[in-house]
Amino acid sequence: MEHYDLQRQRRDMRNKGRNVVWSIAMDKCLIKALAAQAKSGNKIDKCFNENAYTAACVAVNTRFNLNLNNQKVINRLKTIKKRYKVMKDMLSQDGFGWNPNTNMIECDSDELWKNYVAAHPDARGLRGKQIEMYDELKIVCGNYQAPSRWTKMKSGNHAMDMKNCDDLMDMKNCEDESASFVSPSSEDMSETDGTESFTGHPEFGQMPDGFQELPKRPRVSDSLQDALMTVASSIRRLADAMEQSKCSFDASELLQAVMEIEGLEEGRQMYAFEYLNADPVKARAFLTYNARMRKTYLFRQFWWWR
Secondary structure (H helix, E strand, C coil): CHHHHHHHHHHHHHHCCCCCCCCHHHHHHHHHHHHHHHHCCCEECCEECHHHHHHHHHHHHHHHCCCCCHHHHHHHHHHHHHHHHHHHHHHCCCCEEEECCCCEEEECCHHHHHHHHHHCHHHHHHCCCCCCCHHHHHHHHCCCCCCCHHHHHHHHHHHHHHHHHHHHHHHHHHHHHCCCCCCCCCCCECCCCCCECCCCCCCCCCCCCCCCCCCCCCCCCHHHHHHHHHHHHHHHHHHHHHHHHHCCCCHHHHHHHHHCCCCCCHHHHHHHHHHHHCCHHHHHHHHHCCHHHHHHHHHHHCHHHC
16 A cells, blocks of 8 residues: 555656746756756766756755656756757857857848748747857757766876876986996006006996995886786775765655655655755755654755744
């Protein structure tokens, strides 16, 4: 019975909020929220993940006191992408350009504009229209991809390798410039037999007196390097797994916990679930509390419910 109620609740959440009329302010709020999610890494392979849609949904619901679900956000994003494609196609043509000062699409001649609009009626309303948040639109609807953690690590390792290379070159220069020994002069006399000291080059393999050979730097074997790389790779995978585990929780368990709170109507249950589902830290804290503390926690977050 409880399983059936859970399925019915999810179905109601999907169907909630039909025939929504989106205002310009709502579109701006949605675009701003999705752009922030894209920069946070929640846009993968040109597509937003579920966390991004949930966060954007919570942002719009909180700002305008609505009960939208993720599907409404996805549908609205499709409409925004269609409008963006109209602008992108126009700007890709010769004679059209973007003016960042006026936030408008400009054309070289009226005749060119008329001919283009005649062939593309959807672009008719762009003439003289100020397009706000164009940079955010490119992030949300374009091919923007936030740099991954592995890319950042590779960049950091590359910089470290360059620094180590410079350090090795400095050490090599120091060795080349270090003083070794002074060859005896031909005018110096031997203290024993009174003859002149030998001024020629020493025999091959024979070191002159007073010369101290520098110790050879040990070379790391290839097998040891491979072992170190394997250990580093394992540590990196372990760190990624630990980081991912911090943000993981059971959404079904969270929904069930919200529904079990007494005195909370359906609309507020949906609102609370979407709010917590968008923030893993708050969701885990909520699930840790008992039933009484969970209700207190929600009313503390949404003080206007009292």
